Amino acid sequence: RLRLHDGKLVKDRRYHLRTYPNCFVAKELTDWLIEHKEAPDRETAIRLVQKLMDHYIIHHVCDEHSDYKDAKLLYRFRKDDGTFPLSKDVKVFLRGQSLYEKLVSVEESILKVREENSVKYQRTFLGSEMIDWLIQEGEVENRQEAVELGRALLEHGIIQHVSNRHHFFDSDILYHFWINFRRRRRLTELLNENSSRALSESPDSPFCLRKLNPEPGNTSFLSVQTNKEIKVVSAVRRSSITSLSGNSNTYFTAPPTLVFPPVAECNPKSVLKRPVTNEELLSPGAPYVKKTLTIVGDAVGWGFVVRGGRPCHIQAVDPGGPAAAAGMKVCQFVFSVNGVYVLHLDYQTISSLIMTGPRTLVMEVMEAIE
Numbered sequence: 001r002l003r004l005h006d007g008k009l010v011k012d013r014r015y016h017l018r019t020y021p022n023c024f025v026a027k028e029l030t031d032w033l034i035e036h037k038e039a040p041d042r043e044t045a046i047r048l049v050q051k052l053m054d055h056y057i058i059h060h061v062c063d064e065h066s067d068y069k070d071a072k073l074l075y076r077f078r079k080d081d082g083t084f085p086l087s088k089d090v091k092v093f094l095r096g097q098s099l100y101e102k103l104v105s106v107e108e109s110i111l112k113v114r115e116e117n118s119v120k121y122q123r124t125f126l127g128s129e130m131i132d133w134l135i136q137e138g139e140v141e142n143r144q145e146a147v148e149l150g151r152a153l154l155e156h157g158i159i160q161h162v163s164n165r166h167h168f169f170d171s172d173i174l175y176h177f178w179i180n181f182r183r184r185r186r187l188t189e190l191l192n193e194n195s196s197r198a199l200s201e202s203p204d205s206p207f208c209l210r211k212l213n214p215e216p217g218n219t220s221f222l223s224v225q226t227n228k229e230i231k232v233v234s235a236v237r238r239s240s241i242t243s244l245s246g247n248s249n250t251y252f253t254a255p256p257t258l259v260f261p262p263v264a265e266c267n268p269k270s271v272l273k274r275p276v277t278n279e280e281l282l283s284p285g286a287p288y289v290k291k292t293l294t295i296v297g298d299a300v301g302w303g304f305v306v307r308g309g310r311p312c313h314i315q316a317v318d319p320g321g322p323a324a325a326a327g328m329k330v331c332q333f334v335f336s337v338n339g340v341y342v343l344h345l346d347y348q349t350i351s352s353l354i355m356t357g358p359r360t361l362v363m364e365v366m367e368a369i370e
Contacts, residue, residue: 020061155341310344311334
């Protein structure tokens with residue numbers, strides 16, 4: 001947005017006797033993205049800007065077009081007309097970015113390279129050190145408020161305990177900024193995200209069943225003891241969203257992912273005996289042990305179902321799949337996915353993290369001590 005302002009692509013424009021402030025012409029933006037190597041071709045450029053529209057970053061000046069059209073139509077950044085939705089997630093992200101910029105720009109910053117267990121970490125700080133700094137700089141009024149801010153930053157993946165074993169505490173525990181806000185990002189990174197529309201249309205976690213050619217008479221599996229309230233689900237193979245839905249819409253020409261047909265249901269009743277809260281899981285002395293599982297996906301997925309939210313739990317495990325081989329069990333709680341703390345997320349968001357990540361999945365789970 002700022003680069004387009006500097007390049008005078010964003011400016012007041014007149015159309016049909018009306019002036020539209022701070023807008024740009026779609027066709028000119030497409031040309032600019034290709035010229036500045038933000039996109040290799042027009043098709044990719046259009047997909048990129050459509051992503052920005054899907055994330056409520058830009059919109060048509062009269063909101064007459066929900067899709068981005070590579071034509072002489074006027075669009076505008078929502079930040080330029082005050083319609084950008086400042087959700088809680090966005091506010092926390094912007095707060096984290098502001099604190100990061102403030103910390104890296106001062107002399108004698110608390111952000112330093114430190115070592116723990118013979119491993120060096122960049123941009124690290126002690127929890128108590130960060131709290132002292134926040135109070136000193138007037139960012140918060142007291143230590144309790146500082147702890148709450150630190151916890152919000154950690155839960156949104158902005159900071160993290162260096163070995164991802166602790167939440168944020170007012171102590172000498174070592175943390176670091178997980179996001180490097182000064183890294184130059186390219187717009188094409190947006191295309192690596194999984195489609196949120198695909199997730200919302202899937203009634204279950206989209207990577208659970210994995211049997212490609214099940215043996216005769218064993219076309220499905222149950223993850224828990226059989227009872228009449230649990231529905232058995234036939235296994236499905238990895239496929240594109242297009243082939244499952246029969247939809248030829250080019251929006252869904254994404255790399256193959258594991259999805260369910262709309263009719264599928266998978267263990268609709270939770271396997272948990274009772275609800276468990278994050279506070280209970282994280283409280284000192286809680287009867288839970290943390291385990292790290294490394295799951296190498298095969299041609300059709302990882303072989304498990306995740307359900308619930310805040311925290312999510314493992315609802316089903318294919319006994320012959322990669323997850324079972326790695327030691328995954330039902331009723332385990334998902335603590336982190338590929339280094340990202342996820343106790344505060346719902347299963348759709350965790351699904352997105354898994355499907356957009358590498359084939360080798362590293363998950364931390366919390367298991368009840370029997």
